[in-house]
Every structure is written in C-alpha cells, then in structure tokens.
Amino acid sequence: MAGKKNIEIVNKKATFEFYFLQTFEAGISLTGTEVKSIRLGNANLKDAYCSFKDGELYVKSLFISEYKFGNIFNHESRRDRKLLLRKSELNKLDKKVKEKGLTIIPYRIFLTDRGFIKIEIALAQGKKAYDKRVSIKEKDLQRDLDRHKK
Numbered sequence: 001m002a003g004k005k006n007i008e009i010v011n012k013k014a015t016f017e018f019y020f021l022q023t024f025e026a027g028i029s030l031t032g033t034e035v036k037s038i039r040l041g042n043a044n045l046k047d048a049y050c051s052f053k054d055g056e057l058y059v060k061s062l063f064i065s066e067y068k069f070g071n072i073f074n075h076e077s078r079r080d081r082k083l084l085l086r087k088s089e090l091n092k093l094d095k096k097v098k099e100k101g102l103t104i105i106p107y108r109i110f111l112t113d114r115g116f117i118k119i120e121i122a123l124a125q126g127k128k129a130y131d132k133r134v135s136i137k138e139k140d141l142q143r144d145l146d147r148h149k150k
Contacts, residue, residue: 006110006111007038007039007041007109007110007111007117008108008109008110008111009038009041009043009044009045009108009109009110010045010107010108011045011046011048011105011106011107011108013046014045014105014107014122014124016127016132016135017126017127017132018103018105018122018124018125018126018127019124019125019126019127019131020107020122020123020124021102021122021123021124021125022122022123023107023120023121023122023123024085024089024093024120024121024122024123025118025119025120026057026083026084026085026118026119026120026121027083027084027085027116027118027119028059028081028082028083028084028109028117028118028119029081029082029083029084030064030081030117031075032073033066033067033070033073033074033075034064034067034075034081035117036067036069036070037064037065037066037067037075038064038109038117039111039117040067042064042065043062043063043064043065043109044062044063045062045063045106045107045108045109046063047061047063048060048061048062048063048105048106049061049103049104049105049106050083050103050104050105050106050121051104052093052094052097053080055090055094056082056083056090057082057083057085057090057093057104058080058081058082058083059080059081059083059106059119059121060080061078062078062081062106063077063078064077065077083119083121093123096123097123100125102123102124102125103123103124103125103126104121104122104123104124105121105122105124106119106120106121106122107120107121107122108120
C-alpha cells in the first residue's frame with residue numbers, strides 16, 4: 001500500500017509518573033469509526049488506565065474522538081474497550097496487580113505492518129516525589145549536554 005502512514009500515539013506523561021516493570025502488546029476491540037479516528041491520530045492516552053472485569057482486561061477512560069464523517073453510527077468517545085491478550089498473560093497480570101499493588105497503564109497505540117491497531121500496556125509501579133525530581137534533573141542535564149554539542 002503506497003502512502004501508508006505510521007500511526008503512533010504515546011502517553012508521554014506515563015514515563016514520568018511510573019516505573020515500567022514489564023510491557024505487553026495487546027489487541028484492542030474497536031468499532032469502525034474508532035479505527036478511522038485513530039488512523040487520523042485523534043486519540044489521547046493521558047487519563048487512561050486498565051482494570052480487570054470478570055477475568056477480562058479493559059482499558060478505561062481512553063479518549064478516541066468521534067469520527068468527523070460518522071453519522072448515527074458514531075462511537076462513544078470514552079467507553080470501556082476490551083484488550084485482547086492470551087489467557088496466560090491475563091492470569092500473570094491479574095496475579096501481579098492483586099499481590100503487589102502494581103497497576104497496568106496503556107503506554108502507546110500504534111499501527112502494525114499488517115494494518116492492525118495495537119496497544120502497548122505496561123505493568124507499572126508509581127514513582128515517589130523524590131523519584132520525579134531525579135527524572136527532571138536527568139532531563140535537564142541531557143538538555144544542557146545537547147546544547148553544548150551544538
């Protein structure tokens with residue numbers, strides 16, 4: 001397919017707020033207008049999080065704006081969407097979240113080579129305030145080094 005655009009929507013705030021312990025690539029159950037809207041880049045992962053419901057993993061509060069040309073068949077912008085993972089991965093995530101107080105956050109949405117929309121989720125642990133100060137300090141140092149290189 002000529003002119004195929006590479007879509008990648010990233011939650012930049014997540015790396016500042018959390019330590020990523022493990023990442024998973026999951027499929028996501030979407031309707032037609034949601035797919036079209038994501039291909040246009042109209043999604044936001046800022047407030048999204050994942051939770052279990054009846055043994056299945058759902059992403060909640062993921063914002064996908066309504067498709068401009070969708071009529072009465074348009075989707076709800078912040079509905080719960082089911083994530084498609086293997087049963088062993090679901091069991092592993094469920095145990096870790098219940099035992100250690102970890103959380104699952106969506107990190108990025110991307111388009112595969114075959115044209116499927118996937119979501120990368122991360123098993124994460126929240127950072128403390130002093131950890132965030134260290135992250136800011138490292139970012140500032142890197143910015144200064146890049147300035148001196150120019």
